Amino acid sequence: MPLQTNINGKFTNIDVLIVGAGPAGLMCAYALCRAGINVKIIEKRATRVAVGHADGLQPRTLEVFQSYGLLDRAREEGNELRTAAFYNPNPNRKGEIELSERVPFFKPGVLNPRYDFGITLHQGSIEQIFIDNMRAMGLEVDRNTIPLALEISESLVADSDTYPIKMMIQNVASTEKEIVNAKYVVGADGAHSWVRQSLKIAVDGSLTPYVWGVLDMVPETDFPDYRNWAAVHSDNGTCMIVPRERDLIRVYVLLEGQNAVKATKKVADDIREKVPPEWILDVARKNLHPYTIATPKSFEWSSLYTIAQGVASRYSVQDRIFIAGDACHTHSPKAGQGMNASLNDTYNLAWKLIWVLRGWANPSLLQTYEFERRQYALDLIAFDKKLARLFSDSPRNQTNVDGASRTEFMSLVQQSTGFSSGIGVHYSPSSIVDIKNQDIANGIIIGKRMPPGTVIRLLDFCPIHVHDLLPSDTRFKLLVFTGDISGTSQLGKLPQLAARIDHLRSMLPSLTPNGVGQSGLKALTIMNSRKDPALFKKLPLTLRSHWSQVFVDDIDVSSSGKISGNVYQEYGIGLNGAVVVVRPDGYVGAISSFPDFGHIENYFAAFLRGP
Structure with missing residues (x-):
């Protein structure tokens, strides 16, 4: 249906319109703005993320932050993650766990990273780093703003100097509408992406039968490794502990057995409010026995989620509209890849848009974005499925011979750090990757x-x-x-x-x-x-x-x-x-x-x- 243009609003010409001001959208906006590109970024939320959500930066992402001069602030505000601890059932004390091994989270001799640690920092704080630096360059996020309609002029697509995309947007507070004429659009608007759905781009994937509870809190505990990344497999269940900034920890708990919650696509909407954080913490207590963890006076955040693993069938339409981040791939948070994958999607895309917009490169350069990042996402999903299964399976024992062995689990975590750190990402041959010599x-x-x-x-x-x-x-x-x-x-x-x-x-x-x-x-x-x-x-x-x-x-x-x-x-x-x-x-x-x-x-x- 043709886009309505007889509105009492504004008409704006923009080089790149970004929908979504999460990590992927902000990385894109910051990179483009820094290069002097005329960019507009809209976001339906009134404020940035306040609590919860993603919270980890992997070594390769730290290198990217360093390349932009943003790393010092992330290190100052965040928590450095250097050690991984693995706990498994104590064979001599039924119902209890014991330490199996502590290892460096990222092995320098294997990975050769510049930074042999990760940083855990709240997503909202990471977003604020971009927001503050964009503000210094005169760019603000247009909040309370949603897309209403999208139209592509087929006759203008071939001419790189034109504005073939029209998008109607609206400020939900003032109800004011605006027509944005854009050369390019980047949909970084999350797993339920309006841009992706408007373009009828399918997502190939599935929902696994696992439901996890997650909560953020300042702990009072005798668990020795609460300031290290800790994976706990017990006869009572599975949990993971991630140290955070401001003395916080994040606790992930698999809800199974007598604590099971049936996995449905609507699990968050249906039961999130019905499951208090105290209940999630109580499940964690059973998994951590004989160690104890007290109920805090308050929880910073809690939620439930299912593990949806999928990749969009394509990342672009006519090399003019692109999707990035959660809009094109979803997976579990166990390997800490969600925000890192999203940030590196638009880090990859931004420089290519700059070169094409300035007339330096052929528009065909933009095809390498999907070529490189979609294959990475497919590899990520394959890795994530293995990790999610081992996290979620009960420990292997005499009565559960098909369960997850501690050797298999620790081996996967340690051997896959090249991928999970981002250091091992390897792009295939293309017009910008020539493997000769x-x-x-x-x-x-x-x-x-x-x-x-x-x-x-x-x-x-x-x-x-x-x-x-x-x-x-x-x-x-x-x-x-x-x-x-x-x-x-x-x-x-x-x-x-x-x-x-x-x-x-x-x-x-x-x-x-x-x-x-x-x-x-x-x-x-x-x-x-x-x-x-x-x-x-x-x-x-x-x-x-x-x-x-x-x-x-x-x-x-x-x-x-x-x-x-x-x-x-x-x-x-x-x-x-x-x-x-x-x-x-x-x-x-x-x-x-x-x-x-x-x-x-x-x-x-x-x-x-x-x-």
Whole structure:
């Protein structure tokens, strides 16, 4: 039905209209606004989330926050999660549990994370970090605002400079209506997404027969691991404890057996109000025996939920309207992936929208959003089903031979941390992931995020983390590993390489975010040489555009060895050097040798917009 346009309201042209101001929507709005994009974000809620809901940031998400300069506040307000504890039935004391094992929540030697911990922090606080930073840039969330109707003009879709989408929105308080003409729309409006339903996008999935109770409280308990992540399997049931900020803990309790609640799609609406938090806590007490936990004077939040696991059949319509976050995937909260998956959906989408909106990239670049993030969601659901089953199954014993074994459960949790941390996300080959030349730097996996490392800035001997060279500023980074240029052989290869980099820059657009001109490609030089400031002037100008952009792979200035280099060895780069393309989202897109630099030129040509 054609959109009603004869309204007594406003008509606005917007580059990107975002529906939903949860984590996914706010990440998208913040990233776009930061890049100078004309963006509008609407939300039906009058205020941000006040209590409950998601509360965990995984190591890869912490890296993303660091790339935006947002991590310090999250660390200051949140609780760092470093240790996991596993409790199982005590074979010698029926009805009691005992500690099976304590392990690092994220193993540094296995994952190679920059941050070997997670942060638990209330979703509303995380939302507020984005809201405050957006406000400083002049962008506010339009609250109490709902979408009413949506229309796409087929004749305008092909022209990237047009506004083919019309959406009628309404402020529910004032009843004022507005027509928004948008180039792009992002539906980040939750599991019951109005945008997804308007587009008739199906969700492929199912509801598992498990119902969980959850509550937030400040505990008085003798349970030893209440300040660690703790998974408890007992003969009485299953629960999980997650330490939170402000001395809070979150308790998840499986409602089964005599405490069972039948799983239905309407479980939250039907019985949430009928199940008080005291009842959920009482079930937890049985699971924690012989440890005790007192009833607090008040609970901050409590709820019931079923585990719905599903993925939207598609993530976009005509590369103009996109869905993200819970609008396109739902799963259990056991692995702490919900908010992290949502944040990283729009982190992936935002830079692609920026490049297309500014005319730098072909619109086909936007197709890689669904290609990359939907496969991630499918992998997440497969992992979540295994984890949810092991969480929810009763412990294996003589009378329950098909139950969850403690070895199987602990093994899955520990072995899957690469995935659950976000560090192990690996995008498949596409126009922006070219896996040729992987052997040139076998420690840098094409399609995965750039691994961490420490280098020394040449002119002031300051140790710098490699990730700090890769801020989320919408630019591609070209990491030029020159090899050892102390001798004339390797040094002599650099002028020709610099000329080819200059030619590549001429292919790329000149970026002007906030009126400040800068190239779409930033080159950084990392040498496998001694700390000799005299080497700086030997580099071609292209490889030393500023004194702060040249580094060596060495130990710190004190020679104490505390700040160790060895990135060439860790990255698997030989004496002949390498060139590594890092995308604006920190993922490695391509690698080449010096002679094969044309490979990188072809990489960019595959998605850059021609004249």
